[in-house]
Amino acid sequence: MTNITGRIREAFRGDQRVDPDALIARLDAVRRFLTAVDGLLPDAELVPAHTLVERAGTRLALSRDHTVVALAGATGSGKSSLFNALAQLELSPVGVRRPTTGVTHACVWGPLEGANRLLDWTGVLPRHRFVRESALDADDETALHGLILLDLPDFDSVQRSHRLEVDRLLGLVDQVVWVVDPQKYADRVIHDSYLREFHRHRDVTLVVLNQATGCPRPSCPGSWTTCAGCSTPTA
Amino acid sequence: MTTHGDSATRSGAPAVAARTGPPDAAEEPPATTGDDSLPGALSGLRAAIGATRYPLALPSAGSARHTAAALTDQLDDYLLPRLARLDAPLLVVVGGSTGAGKSTLVNSLVKARVSAAGVLRPTTRSPVLVCNPADAAWFRQGDLLPGLTRTTEPSDDPRALHLVTAPALPPGLAFLDAPDIDSVVDANRALASQLLAAADLWLFVTTAARYADAVPWELLRSARARGAVIAMVLDRVPAEASDEIAAHLAEMLDAQDLGRAPLFVLPETWVDGQGLLPEAVTAPLADWFARLAADADARAAVVRQTLDGALAALHPAVEELADAADEQVAAADGLDERVRAAYRGAERTVEQGLQDGRLLRGEVLARWQEFVGTGELFRTLEARIGRLRDRVVAAVTGRPAPSAELRNAIESQLVTLLRGVASEAAEATYTSWKAHPAGAGLLEPTLAHPSDDLPERAERMVRDWQRGVLELVRVEGADKRFVARTAAYAVNATGLAVMIAVFASTAFIPTGLELATGAGTTVAAQAVLQAIFGDQAVRTLAAKARGDLLERVRTLLDAEADRFLSRTTDARPDAEVGDGLRRAAGRVELARHRSGLAADEEDSR
């Protein structure tokens, strides 16, 4: 497997992003559909569509130039290490005490100003927002302009509040990278509560198998493998 | 390898020895020989649990069924066989998360590859029990965990128990490598909880990556609630993180009131070619078990503590079952009450319909007027309004056809009313059951409507009633001469008049008259009506006929209500089962205190 941070960065490049105009056109189609069937189909069946139109509308109004990508995973799976490796900066504290990350951290590629409204909406606290921009950066860094990477808390530790935060954010972000590790990849909570659910969103879901060489140190960022679109590694 | 905390209490000696008091307490033999009422009480409790069902879909039912199954398993798997043989080898069940290194640890402790370890999660699907060859007979004979088939070959069958002997393991102590508690494989978790419920000692394995996972802590809390003896292994700890993580875990254990459980911290290391951990790493744990194996008193103390804890935990668990059984009875009563209320309402509507004159309309009224108020015959009566029977005899003799029509009109009017109230009651009951969690599960679509044959039965009922009224007229006609003189037609006509009187209770006669007058009947017709309703004989007969009709309506509607009530009857547990469970649990608690197992626990407090 080639260097995984590289592969993930590749997946985030600006030219691979969804065209906002195409997205707006599709949303409009859903909206027209909802108007057309109003009163003809049972309201209860249409609630998800209404929610989608509303939320997507809000999201697009906040910014069309950013993509919010969340790193999600079990405690100790290496989300923060991966976050720091992608940012090439030590932004989110990495620790041996489980769980370490208790609040969402964000890293913005490009100026922070344009991203602030979006980050306010997602509820990331200002002191946990970081900017990844440097005059020294090479071209491949500018290709990531507009990326907002989120390091989420865990969803499986004794800290129930972490899971609530994750569940809230997963409904707001544009893309999710699931970080799993060899010890926990078959845990029930990951599959039953998340991956199975996200199967319907496989085109915006990426699963990363972290620490795959069995490296004993959880913080070692040396070895990552990806399987984009794969939602059940055991299947 | 480090062990955390004060070595004297943490891991220097099996912690329970200090906890369970002096050896002389353990020497007393009451549970084995002196008191056989504990096994008797347990068998009674087992029977009571087995006899209780929770068929109504209440929120408490699912967990009650689950608890009942778990308790039955624990009684069969552990409590009864363990009580019968307190001196049998001590069983250590190794439990924890998938990939925590349970199998690797068991292999390393017995210095042989007895259980497959692997990189694919989860690896262990079927339990593996390792013991000294001297103890093999006890585990093979299957008193303990009787539901698991003993095998000598490794398997993936969750209903199999792979028995292996290892000479490196001292006699008196056995390890059981259990499947995980938290992987996607649900069967593993179910089996792991069953096995842990059969443990004398839980060896709980977690890792540096997992020690704060929510799932294992739930299980640890339940172990504490059961008073089981627990030892913790924190495996695969990076050397530089050892102090910080061990301190954090000890803190968490304290917070959960599990601070007395010995905690072994094993450093991250590489497994050898055999998949075993280096001896230096496992030595403190191996020593602890070796000391436990060598000390019969300490072993007995562990067994008694876990056994007593498990017995004490029965009481609250059975209380939960008893409450759930009571809830079943209460819910069935509540559902029945909804049915009765709806059908009582239907009965009242019929009763009211008979009182407010609403039935004396339309077809019935028209036929009635035709019957009494028109035609030649009536004119003959006009001049002299004599006794009712004369008029009636005359009227009917001359006019047989209208009488049949009136009778049919009465029938169809009543049947329409009955169909209406039966529909309303069925719909109301259906809706109110549907809104009840347990009711919804008992419904089927046909119950939303009256039964298919209701119209036929209602018709038959009305015709039976009409026949009954005629019979009444015949038998109870106060005047013998009247009976003697009446032809069949006379009885028929009087009967019809009585039926009409039933439809138009005294309170509403004026209305009936107005209607009759308004509809263009002659004054004479009005006079006939007055004469009829004013006649005491007719009034008495009408009261009887009315009572009879209402009785028949009740029977008809009861049969409708029974379609619902039979469903709760089938589902309803005996009202006594809740208290039966409580009594059985009380007997166990009493026997437990008498057995002397509990005395140890109290001494140590």
Ligand SMILES: Nc1nc2c(ncn2[C@@H]2O[C@H](COP(=O)(O)OP(=O)(O)OP(=O)(O)O)[C@@H](O)[C@H]2O)c(=O)[nH]1
């Ligand atoms: N490096 C290292 N690897 C270990 C250690 N303990 C276990 N392993 C490895 O971790 C993997 C899982 O170990 P198992 O013993 O199968 O784990 P388990 O707890 O039995 O897992 P399940 O059977 O799935 O519940 C295996 O590949 C082991 O070789 C250790 O201390 N250090």
Ligand SMILES: [Mg+2]
């Ligand atoms: Mg295993």
